[in-house]
Amino acid sequence: MRQMQVTGETCRIVVGSGKGGVGKSVVSVMLAAVAAERGRTVLLLDGEQNLANLHVLLGVGSRDSIESVLGGRVRAEELVQPVAPHLWLLPAESGSEGLYALDAVERARLHCRLVGLSQQYEVVVVDAGAGIEGVVRAATLGADRILLVTAPEPTALMDAHALVKMLSLQVPYVRIDVFVNRCAGEDEGKGAFVRLAAASEQFLNRRLHLAGILLEERQVAVAVREPRHFLARLMETRAAQCIREARLDVLDLIEPTRSRA
Ligand SMILES: Nc1ncnc2c1ncn2[C@@H]1O[C@H](COP(=O)(O)OP(=O)(O)O)[C@@H](O)[C@H]1O
Ligand SMILES: [Mg+2]
Secondary structure, eight states, rough: OOHHHTTTOOEEEEESSTTTTTTTTHHHHHHHHHHHHHHOOEEEEEOOSSSSSHHHHHTOOOOOOOOHHHSSSOOHHHHOEEEEEEEEOOOTEEEEEEEGGGGGHHHHHHHHHHHHHTTTTSEEEEEOOSHHHHHHHHHHTTOSSEEEEEEEHHHHHHHHHHHHHHHHOTTTTSEEEEEEEEESSHHHHHHHHHHHHHHHHHHOOOOEEEEEEEEEEEEEEHHHHHHHTTHHHTTTSSHHHHHHHHHHHHHTTTSSOOOOO
């Protein structure tokens, strides 16, 4: 395993979930912010194609849409917005349908431009689009690590399992780490992870790794309602502390596994 600080390579973390509302965006932000706190240069990329909301969460304006990068009117670099020290956001646009309609050539062109941008950062955290298709697409475009966020309830676990199945087919060598979020307690989170991991080993012959268990926490919901102070409030929560303290896990997360698909 290589140290990316030494090689100057970019580590791409794709954050995905089967089901919406499990905290994928919130976890993406916390993970990016923790890496930035550690002095990495981090780009948070909103991969939600028509339900983009990171710029709303973070209270950052989106001046132009990613679609204008395709048309060549704007360079991807110009869309990037500073969020905090070492942390930048590439917003997407809510309600944009254009990206859905891209043909293969346009998609490849956009991809090239985003790769060029990504290479200027040490860590890129992609908040992948909701649902299986968006996550698989983001992962096949290049991921060093996939971070799967799920809630502990059976419906979320089922959708998470379906996602692992697709990822196992499309990007079989990329390691998947799991955050179980919105848990009533540690035991609930552990139990959920054990069920998900057991199903994945039994039916998909695929090993999952537990990145952390995050509790349902009122302060997270409070932070979300206050875009002006969202990041500061979020990073004061127990959930953020848990991501910081999962120190080895997180450091491990941001070391590339050199298995780009
Ligand atoms: N650990 C948590 N504790 C309490 N509420 C949470 C937690 N994680 C997420 N939420 C709530 O869930 C909502 C959805 O989170 P979000 O990250 O937008 O989900 P997703 O991106 O998976 O659709 C947030 O608005 C927030 O209020
Ligand atoms: Mg989201």
